[in-house]
Amino acid sequence: MTRSRRPLIAGNWKMNGLRADALALAKAVADGVKRSSWGDREVLICPPAQLIGLVADAVRGSGVLVGGQDCHPAANGAHTGDISAEMLRDAGAGHVIVGHSERRTDCGETDAIVRAKAEAAWRAGLLPIVCIGETLAEREAGRTLAVLESQLKGSMPVGATAARLVVAYEPVWAIGTGKTPTTSEVAAAHAHIRRVLAGLTPDAGLVRLLYGGSVKGSNAAELLAAGDVDGALVGGASLKADEFLAIAKAAQSG
Numbered sequence: 001m002t003r004s005r006r007p008l009i010a011g012n013w014k015m016n017g018l019r020a021d022a023l024a025l026a027k028a029v030a031d032g033v034k035r036s037s038w039g040d041r042e043v044l045i046c047p048p049a050q051l052i053g054l055v056a057d058a059v060r061g062s063g064v065l066v067g068g069q070d071c072h073p074a075a076n077g078a079h080t081g082d083i084s085a086e087m088l089r090d091a092g093a094g095h096v097i098v099g100h101s102e103r104r105t106d107c108g109e110t111d112a113i114v115r116a117k118a119e120a121a122w123r124a125g126l127l128p129i130v131c132i133g134e135t136l137a138e139r140e141a142g143r144t145l146a147v148l149e150s151q152l153k154g155s156m157p158v159g160a161t162a163a164r165l166v167v168a169y170e171p172v173w174a175i176g177t178g179k180t181p182t183t184s185e186v187a188a189a190h191a192h193i194r195r196v197l198a199g200l201t202p203d204a205g206l207v208r209l210l211y212g213g214s215v216k217g218s219n220a221a222e223l224l225a226a227g228d229v230d231g232a233l234v235g236g237a238s239l240k241a242d243e244f245l246a247i248a249k250a251a252q253s254g
């Protein structure tokens, strides 16, 4: 892992968490991070939107960052049930995940929509984590790198720089399944993403690339040590403080 790219371990709680459990989990993560001496890694948690304020208060002063899981492209308006990047920011978020495969699949989000959401994040002063990843069918057809390239080109707003963007590579077939690509497959995907980024940003070498999909305490060190991996986007394992902290710790030594 290159030190010029600060490791980022992001927990995506997805649609999990009621106030009491969320508070306990956030506090346990904050306590673990406060007690740690893992150097320069960043630890981010992305709870469901209604918990952002509660979680932001609970982790204040610990160094733990808080983000949203999605945002609408517009700042406000007649969009029932949606939440804007400005609202996330107002609630205490500094980051937002956009283009997660569950949103692309469940909500029909296209690359153009994802790009508009990343632009909305910038407008509100949030750092977007743009997710891309191939399905199993695409992988089996040998189309992984082509799919990553086209998703990245379609989802990246013009004007992206390393300071304004994080990219997460999440193979759809690895999310929540316990399956992961080999470290050489991860490294090949990340190297390709960085090559594509070189045509899209002035400082592609500094953009942080996260791997996501079945990361847990026991496989984190290996996955994080793969070439061009600067951190992890963690789903299921981020709901257990010990597991999530073990992954954050692995990021430091990876």
Ligand code: PGA
Binding pocket: 012, 170, 174, 175, 176, 177, 178, 212, 213, 214, 215, 233, 234, 235, 236, 237
């Ligand atoms: P998982 O989810 O860690 O449960 O596989 C990852 C993600 O969807 O970000």
